[in-house]
Amino acid sequence: MTSSPNTVLRLALLVFAALIVQISGFERILVLGGQLDLVALVVAAIALSGGSVPGALTGFSAGLLLDLALGQNLGVSSLVLTIVGYGVGRYAELRDPGHGLIPIPVAVVATAGYGLGIAVVSFMLEIGASVSALVFRDMLLTMLFNAIVALPVFALVRRLLRSALLVDPRARRRRAPVRSGPIGLRGLGL
Amino acid sequence: MYDKKVVRRRRAVLGALVGLSLILLTAYFGSPTGGIGGGLHAIQRGAQETLAPIESGATHAFKPFSDLAGWTGDVLDAKGENGRLKDEVARLREGLARAQTDQREAEQLRELVGLPLRAGFPVEVDRLTARVIARSPTVWYSAVQIDAGTADGVRVDQPVIAGAGLVGKVTSATTETATVTLITDASSAVSAEVMPDGAHGVVKPEVGKPNDLLLDFIEKGGEVTIGATVVTSGVSSSKGLGSLFPRGIPIGKVTRSEREELELYQRVHLAPFADLRRLDIVQVLRSKPAAERAQVLSP
Numbered sequence: 001m002t003s004s005p006n007t008v009l010r011l012a013l014l015v016f017a018a019l020i021v022q023i024s025g026f027e028r029i030l031v032l033g034g035q036l037d038l039v040a041l042v043v044a045a046i047a048l049s050g051g052s053v054p055g056a057l058t059g060f061s062a063g064l065l066l067d068l069a070l071g072q073n074l075g076v077s078s079l080v081l082t083i084v085g086y087g088v089g090r091y092a093e094l095r096d097p098g099h100g101l102i103p104i105p106v107a108v109v110a111t112a113g114y115g116l117g118i119a120v121v122s123f124m125l126e127i128g129a130s131v132s133a134l135v136f137r138d139m140l141l142t143m144l145f146n147a148i149v150a151l152p153v154f155a156l157v158r159r160l161l162r163s164a165l166l167v168d169p170r171a172r173r174r175r176a177p178v179r180s181g182p183i184g185l186r187g188l189g190l
Numbered sequence: 191m192y193d194k195k196v197v198r199r200r201r202a203v204l205g206a207l208v209g210l211s212l213i214l215l216t217a218y219f220g221s222p223t224g225g226i227g228g229g230l231h232a233i234q235r236g237a238q239e240t241l242a243p244i245e246s247g248a249t250h251a252f253k254p255f256s257d258l259a260g261w262t263g264d265v266l267d268a269k270g271e272n273g274r275l276k277d278e279v280a281r282l283r284e285g286l287a288r289a290q291t292d293q294r295e296a297e298q299l300r301e302l303v304g305l306p307l308r309a310g311f312p313v314e315v316d317r318l319t320a321r322v323i324a325r326s327p328t329v330w331y332s333a334v335q336i337d338a339g340t341a342d343g344v345r346v347d348q349p350v351i352a353g354a355g356l357v358g359k360v361t362s363a364t365t366e367t368a369t370v371t372l373i374t375d376a377s378s379a380v381s382a383e384v385m386p387d388g389a390h391g392v393v394k395p396e397v398g399k400p401n402d403l404l405l406d407f408i409e410k411g412g413e414v415t416i417g418a419t420v421v422t423s424g425v426s427s428s429k430g431l432g433s434l435f436p437r438g439i440p441i442g443k444v445t446r447s448e449r450e451e452l453e454l455y456q457r458v459h460l461a462p463f464a465d466l467r468r469l470d471i472v473q474v475l476r477s478k479p480a481a482e483r484a485q486v487l488s489p
Binding site: 020021022023024025026027028029030031033035037039052053056057059060063064065066067068069070071072073074075076078079082083086115118119122125131132133134135136137138 | 199200203204207208210211212213214215216217218219230233234237238241244245246248249251252255256259260323324325326327328329330331333335361362369376396397398399402467468470
């Protein structure tokens with residue numbers, strides 16, 4: 001991913017919009033007690049398209065903004081989302097996934113990683129109350145909802161960042177068939 | 191083959207960001223008024239104030255969608271709730287008749303011994319209505335942002351209620367906004383009393399169960415009636431120290447009680463009156479009742 005001012009501005013606007021929509025909109029829309037987590041999804045989408053460094057930087061910024069906006073302990077969300085963004089980005093760099101459905105498992109794993117990460121850090125910090133097993137039910141519901149909306153969200157993020165991407169996996173997948181070759185084999189349909 | 195320079199750069203970025211997060215995490219736990227911790231809290235308050243108008247606008251924009259989702263859920267729950275409410279109305283009618291008789295008797299007895307009438311919630315409390323503009327996306331931090339701040343008289347530690355009962359307390363405030371930590375937050379503990387049984391305990395949350403609070407530290411021998419109302423007790427310990435919450439704010443209704451053999455206390459479960467996952471409008475109690483204030487201040 002190129003790091004032009006235009007790209008940075010787009011990323012910042014994307015993360016900011018996702019955060020506002022999440023904390024002022026989706027937080028009130030509960031289905032079966034669960035809800036969508038757009039912030040983790042957008043971080044994963046940017047990391048999958050841009051790689052580990054943009055993923056980690058986006059995760060850190062999104063987490064910091066989340067903690068600042070909600071008066072939470074600073075550093076908790078940024079620590080977890082940095083690792084989620086880096087992990088998804090490294091997966092994209094190592095495996096170079098081109099399959100059209102790859103956003104679904106990536107969204108599920110990123111959401112699970114974010115939920116578990118926050119739980120672990122919270123336990124290490126100051127949780128004095130007992131914890132219900134329903135926490136895992138809510139986490140599973142969030143993973144399910146994020147999986148459902150993963151394809152359009154990842155497509156939207158990729159579309160917004162297309163000009164900054166060095167390699168677009170979808171474009172590579174749609175590469176035109178080779179029509180040239182050794183002179184003797186042309187036109188034989190081999 | 192990977193370029194060593196690229197690998198080093200990638201690792202350096204990750205290390206720097208993780209390190210920075212850990213530094214923020216450590217510094218934030220410092221003093222909220224001075225030093226680095228104070229600076230971070232000030233930055234956070236500034237950010238909240240800046241974001242408040244945007245959050246408020248987004249809340250209004252999303253209201254139709256959240257109302258639709260809420261309406262769908264309400265319709266699904268309505269049938270079961272209807273039967274439950276009919277039973278409750280019958281029980282409350284019976285209780286009301288008993289309470290009216292008791293009240294008449296109490297008034298007569300008070301006149302006999304010359305006791306002053308004690309002011310309690312919600313008669314003399316100055317309330318400020320505010321709208322919820324943002325809330326945390328994880329169950330580990332149960333906090334909401336409201337669109338009222340110090341300019342409206344909101345101060346840290348003021349209790350917050352919704353129409354039906356206690357919601358939480360103000361934990362930080364800027365000029366235009368305030369953060370309300372809910373009673374479902376892992377750090378919350380509210381001294382409470384079961385009415386009319388009189389048993390005292392501490393209401394604590396169970397993370398992940400916003401509709402099931404725990405009333406802990408109730409003596410095993412104490413009788414707790416299922417369906418009894420739990421209210422704030424107004425004292426934070428047996429020494430009679432004043433609580434942040436005035437006496438008598440309804441918290442919830444007892445749903446069941448657990449008496450473990452090896453435990454010293456029984457654990458009582460209660461369903462909160464306020465729907466803590468779908469808060470739109472709340473009220474901040476800006477002052478305590480006069481009589482209660484006098485009691486807290488006097489030695």
